[in-house]
Each structure stands twice: as structure tokens, then as C-alpha cells.
Amino acid sequence: MRIGLMIEGQNGLNWDRWKRILAVAEEAGFESVSRSDHFTNPQGPDKDSLALWPSLTYAASHTARLRFGPLVTPVTFRLPAITIKDAAAVHDLSGGRLVLGLGIGWQDREHHDWGIPFPDVDSRYGMLRDELEIVRRIFRTRGPVTYQGKYFQVHGAELLPHPVNGGPPILIGGNGPTRTLPLAAEFADEWNAVFVSPQRFRDLSSRLDALLDEYGRAPGDVTRSVMVGTLLAANEQDLADRVQARGRTLDELRVRGVIAGTPVMWVEELQSYADAGAERIMLQWLDLDDIAGIQAVAREVLPAFA
Numbered sequence: 001m002r003i004g005l006m007i008e009g010q011n012g013l014n015w016d017r018w019k020r021i022l023a024v025a026e027e028a029g030f031e032s033v034s035r036s037d038h039f040t041n042p043q044g045p046d047k048d049s050l051a052l053w054p055s056l057t058y059a060a061s062h063t064a065r066l067r068f069g070p071l072v073t074p075v076t077f078r079l080p081a082i083t084i085k086d087a088a089a090v091h092d093l094s095g096g097r098l099v100l101g102l103g104i105g106w107q108d109r110e111h112h113d114w115g116i117p118f119p120d121v122d123s124r125y126g127m128l129r130d131e132l133e134i135v136r137r138i139f140r141t142r143g144p145v146t147y148q149g150k151y152f153q154v155h156g157a158e159l160l161p162h163p164v165n166g167g168p169p170i171l172i173g174g175n176g177p178t179r180t181l182p183l184a185a186e187f188a189d190e191w192n193a194v195f196v197s198p199q200r201f202r203d204l205s206s207r208l209d210a211l212l213d214e215y216g217r218a219p220g221d222v223t224r225s226v227m228v229g230t231l232l233a234a235n236e237q238d239l240a241d242r243v244q245a246r247g248r249t250l251d252e253l254r255v256r257g258v259i260a261g262t263p264v265m266w267v268e269e270l271q272s273y274a275d276a277g278a279e280r281i282m283l284q285w286l287d288l289d290d291i292a293g294i295q296a297v298a299r300e301v302l303p304a305f306a
């Protein structure tokens with residue numbers, strides 16, 4: 001199982017922090033660094049929030065082996081054409097290391113504050129389906145593409161130069177069994193579950209297998225990954241104090257997809273996700289200045305999965 005970091009881009013991310021995290025992650029041996037795409041946080045107060053595509057352009061040109069990408073970029077923020085052009089350029093600049101995570105968006109506050117239209121959830125799923133159709137066709141077609149969707153259209157659009165390796169893999173994130181998983185089965189190269197226990201991950205992955213069969217695809221056609229919360233403790237007493245501060249029990253945190261404990265406990269919990277079929281795991285790292293913690297995970301946890 002490959003292990004990466006997940007950074008909340010609206011949680012105080014600025015250039016100094018982003019540069020430092022990328023450098024440490026690359027040196028320490030993490031497989032990837034993913035980041036959210038938000039203008040601000042859902043409750044406030046507002047914090048530093050680094051724009052997505054400039055930050056990924058920096059990642060492409062200032063790292064040599066890390067995979068990276070949005071987890072995920074909302075369809076409400078940009079026309080598919082803009083996302084396609086930016087993604088293809090960054091993917092090529094990095095030598096093919098971008099993973100393009102796409103989603104419907106969920107946070108109404110950022111849309112309201114920044115004057116971005118925020119349609120109802122049914123419309124956003126329709127927008128995402130149109131975007132996925134356009135992205136897939138343009139990345140995979142050498143020649144003009146025409147597509148007439150309800151929300152988005154292209155008329156003889158051709159992407160030049162053609163991106164390396166047929167463009168970045170498409171990641172669809174989410175746990176919804178009736179809308180998100182069917183979209184993943186139809187369009188995704190990677191499916192990412194969010195804050196679920198190993199057993200829930202296993203159940204959702206089995207559901208995805210059945211849907212893939214309906215679309216004539218094999219289970220191995222879609223990489224399985226999961227994003228988890230994190231709570232790293234130095235010892236048992238430190239763990240008890242940190243869990244109490246969160247107002248939940250250790251079992252409650254784990255059911256909600258939080259890896260909690262000492263490094264030894266982390267290895268056991270991460271292995272349970274690997275046993276459930278996870279091929280990649282993204283560790284949500286909320287304290288953007290806790291570089292020592294990132295290095296401790298690299299030193300004491302990553303070797304178990306090398």
C-alpha cells in the first residue's frame with residue numbers, strides 16, 4: 001500500500017507552508033501529496049488559502065517523484081475546458097505525475113462569499129457527469145471532440161499538445177453508493193473513499209466491483225484508495241489526552257475513519273485498510289506546521305509498507 005499526505009488548502013496553506021511540505025514529503029519518502037480545492041473553510045474565520053492550479057504547477061516543477069493533485073476540485077469552480085487545459089499542462093510539466101480528482105463540491109459558504117453559483121445537488125451531479133464525459137473524451141481522442149450535454153458542451157474541441165500517457169488518471173472521491181460509486185464505475189481510474197472504517201471501505205469496494213461488472217470493466221481497472229483523519233500520539237497517556245480533547249472515544253474516532261495512536265498502532269490500523277483492499281491511503285494532515293510529525297510518520301510508519 002502506498003501512503004501519501006492530504007493537505008487542506010483552506011486551512012492556512014500559503015506558499016511558505018506548501019513549499020516546506022512538498023520538500024519534506026519528497027525527501028521523507030511519501031508517495032504523494034494531495035490537497036483540497038477550497039476558497040475558504042465552512043465555518044470561519046477565514047485563513048490563508050492557496051489557489052489550486054498555481055500550487056500544483058509549483059509541485060510539478062519543484063518535485064521529482066511525488067504524485068500530486070486535487071482531492072478533489074469542484075465542478076462548480078471552473079468550466080471543464082479550463083480544468084482540462086490546466087490539468088494537461090501540469091501533468092505534462094511533471095512528467096505524468098498528476099492525479100485529477102473531480103467532484104461536485106459541497107461547501108455553500110465559499111460559493112456565497114465568492115459569488116460562485118451553487119446549484120442543487122442533483123444539478124451538480126449532472127454537471128459532474130457532463131464534465132467527466134468531456135474530460136475522458138478529450139484526453140482519449142486524437143482529433144476534435146463534440147459533446148452536447150445538459151450543462152456543458154464542446155464543439156470540435158481538440159487538446160494540443162496531446163498529454164503524456166493519455167492525460168492524468170481521473171479520481172472520483174466519495175462514499176455514496178447510488179450516485180458517486182456508479183460514476184466511479186463508469187469513469188474513474190481511481191476511487192477514493194473518505195473517512196470510513198476498514199470494514200465500510202471493504203463493503204463499498206465490493207459495491208464498486210458489482211457496478212464495474214455492469215459497465216463491462218474489471219475490478220482491477222479502478223485503483224482503490226482512502227482518505228483518513230489522523231491523530232498521532234507519542235505514548236498511551238498522550239493518546240488518551242488527545243482523544244479526550246476531541247470529545248470522542250477511540251473507537252468512535254476509528255469508526256469515523258481516523259487513524260489514531262502511537263506509530264506502532266498506526267501500522268496496525270493502516271494494515272487493516274490494506275487488508276480491506278486499499279492500494280493508496282491519504283493521511284489528512286491538519287497541522288500544516290507540524291513538520292516533525294510528518295517526519296515521525298515517515299521514519300516510524302512508512303518502512304512497514306515499503
